[in-house]
Amino acid sequence: MLSVNALLVALTAFSALSSAAPSPINTPLHVPLTRRASTRRSTNSTVTMDRFSKAADFIRQKYGFISTAEFQRRQSSTGFAITNQGADTSYFGTINIGTPSQSFDVVLDTGSSDLWLAGSQCTQCPTGTPEFDTSASSSIQTSSDQVQINYGSGSVIGNLAKDTVSMGDFTVSDQTMLVVDQMTSGLVDGSIAGIMGLAFQTIASTGAVPFWQALINNNQFSSPEMSVFLTRFLDDAQATDEEPGGILTFGGTNSTLFSGDIDFQDFPSGSTASYWLQSISAITVNGNTVTPSSSEALAAIDTGTTLIAGPSDAVANIWSQVEGSQALSGQMAGFFSYPCNTNVSVAFSFGGQSWSINPDDMKDRKSVV
Ligand SMILES: *[C@@H]1O[C@H](CO)[C@@H](O)[C@H](O)[C@H]1NC(C)=O
Ligand SMILES: *[C@@H]1O[C@H](CO)[C@@H](O)[C@H](O)[C@H]1NC(C)=O
Numbered sequence: 001m002l003s004v005n006a007l008l009v010a011l012t013a014f015s016a017l018s019s020a021a022p023s024p025i026n027t028p029l030h031v032p033l034t035r036r037a038s039t040r041r042s043t044n045s046t047v048t049m050d051r052f053s054k055a056a057d058f059i060r061q062k063y064g065f066i067s068t069a070e071f072q073r074r075q076s077s078t079g080f081a082i083t084n085q086g087a088d089t090s091y092f093g094t095i096n097i098g099t100p101s102q103s104f105d106v107v108l109d110t111g112s113s114d115l116w117l118a119g120s121q122c123t124q125c126p127t128g129t130p131e132f133d134t135s136a137s138s139s140i141q142t143s144s145d146q147v148q149i150n151y152g153s154g155s156v157i158g159n160l161a162k163d164t165v166s167m168g169d170f171t172v173s174d175q176t177m178l179v180v181d182q183m184t185s186g187l188v189d190g191s192i193a194g195i196m197g198l199a200f201q202t203i204a205s206t207g208a209v210p211f212w213q214a215l216i217n218n219n220q221f222s223s224p225e226m227s228v229f230l231t232r233f234l235d236d237a238q239a240t241d242e243e244p245g246g247i248l249t250f251g252g253t254n255s256t257l258f259s260g261d262i263d264f265q266d267f268p269s270g271s272t273a274s275y276w277l278q279s280i281s282a283i284t285v286n287g288n289t290v291t292p293s294s295s296e297a298l299a300a301i302d303t304g305t306t307l308i309a310g311p312s313d314a315v316a317n318i319w320s321q322v323e324g325s326q327a328l329s330g331q332m333a334g335f336f337s338y339p340c341n342t343n344v345s346v347a348f349s350f351g352g353q354s355w356s357i358n359p360d361d362m363k364d365r366k367s368v369v
Contacts (some may be wrong), residue, residue, distance in 0.1 A: 084245035091246065107192055115178070116179070170209055280297040285322065
């Protein structure tokens with residue numbers, strides 16, 4: 001093991017030297033290979049391998065085979081403070097793009113997979129939307145390829161571009177994104193400049209590997225995990241437009257933010273990684289079981305959607321269990337109301353466990369009449 005590792009280190013250094021030399025070298029290049037006497041200092045092979053892999057990294061770094069950012073940030077887990085905008089309407093975080101970097105607030109959306117930002121050519125973005133000035137970035141690679149991304153709440157059109165994107169110390173040097181020049185109204189608000197999709201590449205309209213997947217592919221996470229803790233201000237009449245939104249953790253979980261065990265689930269059989277899907281096996285309302293609308297009720301766990309939505313018949317089944325509930329009409333068609341003094345307990349079963357929704361999450365105090 002030892003000699004193989006030592007040899008790999010030496011080969012790495014040698015190939016780096018030969019390919020990094022642009023000018024012709026007439027004399028043979030001699031690379032002195034020195035070996036420390038104390039290579040067997042540790043009897044723990046993991047520690048030894050770790051030392052060699054670090055040494056190899058130093059050589060890669062020295063000869064320009066690894067960027068400083070990648071070198072400094074290998075395999076970690078970091079929590080990012082996020083912001084709750086509009087009493088649980090959007091949860092956003094801050095990313096940095098380009099060289100020198102420009103900082104933007106983006107919606108953190110597990111229900112989509114593209115990264116887009118309003119560009120400085122945006123003619124239909126809401127007044128005050130921060131815009132990415134691509135001409136100010138020396139690392140941008142622009143393209144004339146146009147892409148449209150459709151969301152439940154609107155759409156954007158723009159051009160594909162690649163640039164360095166980072167969140168804290170996590171960096172992807174060639175992240176594909178859409179620089180948007182047309183946007184339907186109401187899609188983003190306030191300081192938000194775009195959306196960062198946290199679902200899988202398969203559903204990306206740009207076709208690009210999403211930022212979080214690129215970080216995993218680049219081996220930047222200590223564990224291939226991402227976790228999110230969201231705050232609730234729906235029931236707080238004093239809430240301002242921006243409140244602390246919780247924590248997004250890349251590369252692991254934060255045990256101070258949950259209790260009990262994590263229930264890891266495979267994707268439902270027959271479905272590929274697309275949205276963060278679960279198959280709902282049962283729904284209970286105030287202790288009574290109601291049936292999902294079909295035998296295969298797939299649900300997406302989506303941080304970018306404000307409401308819990310379902311097929312009309314399944315939603316009607318839920319409210320039929322709540323005394324005094326009423327289907328609303330007109331602009332509120334599809335919604336239901338119920339008496340203020342009632343607590344509604346809804347639980348969804350997936351993966352062999354039942355997950356209950358806090359009754360306070362069912363109530364919108366601002367809509368109380
Ligand atoms: C974990 O969450 C706590 C809040 O309960 C926070 O103070 C802490 O910084 C978080 N840890 C990390 C590593 O982000
Ligand atoms: C509903 O739950 C709240 C706590 O969230 C409690 O204070 C209240 O008494 C409950 N109301 C009813 C009618 O059970």
